[in-house]
Amino acid sequence: MRLLHIFLIIILIFNFNLIKADEIQTENKIAKNLRCLICQGQSVYDSDSEFALSLKLVISNKISDGMTEEQIYSFLKKKYGEWILYDPVLNKNTYFLWLLPLLIFLAGGAIIIKKLYIRK
């Protein structure tokens, strides 16, 4: 009986750790996707500035409040602007940024196809 108790407790602790680990993982993922606004060139995850430390705390609080990743991004975007997000959203300022690689890819493909056909 005693053994069973200990066994159950161990299982409980293990499960609890798993849940927590999951939270920490999403927290780190979010922090890596955010730009530290007062120490540019670093992500919030990498930075140890006061701003980044508080922001990490806010993120973990929001996660335990049950907010999803998307909700946290939109919350921070509302507070600090789009600049805080490393992943730029497609809009009229960034469409060139998003479409240029695609255009280059297509142009390259066209050149290759053209060469192949001419060789034949």
Place this chain on the structure above:
Amino acid sequence: MRFKIIPTIIIIVFTATFIIFFKGLKNSNIYTPNVDLEKKVPSLVFKSFDTNLDIISENIFNKNKFYLVNIWASWCIPCRDEHKFLMKLKKREEIELIGLNYKDNNKNAQNFLGELGNPYDKIFVDKDGTSSINWGAYGVPESFLIYKNKIIKRYIGPINNRNVIEIEKIIK
């Protein structure tokens, strides 16, 4: 013809890239935060400095008055520089100064105010910096001019004489 199209495309692409980067050289790459984000005062709970009570932000800015929310800390050197300007603003009756003590030790904060004077009508504490993030602030020192529950002006960094003149002009 085929041999001419490809080199021309390459030359065009290279010149275009060159022009873009050359123009980019002259652009300032210092990021200036967008200061007109979220005009409304965010709703959050503050802890009072001396009584440790929780106060909702809507209840702080409810009078028909101007408010200057100033984020400060005793360990923050620029806060010392801006302190005399806050003392200057304290003399004005149209404006109420609200301090948010950022990541500070209560005793050090008391000493700071004892040494330089207390310009604030109300002080709140932000022990772990989360209130400041929820407010939308960058750090210390930072000030927000508020009127009718709206943030009308934001000063990132210490307040200087020019800012004081500007604030005095607004609250007249």
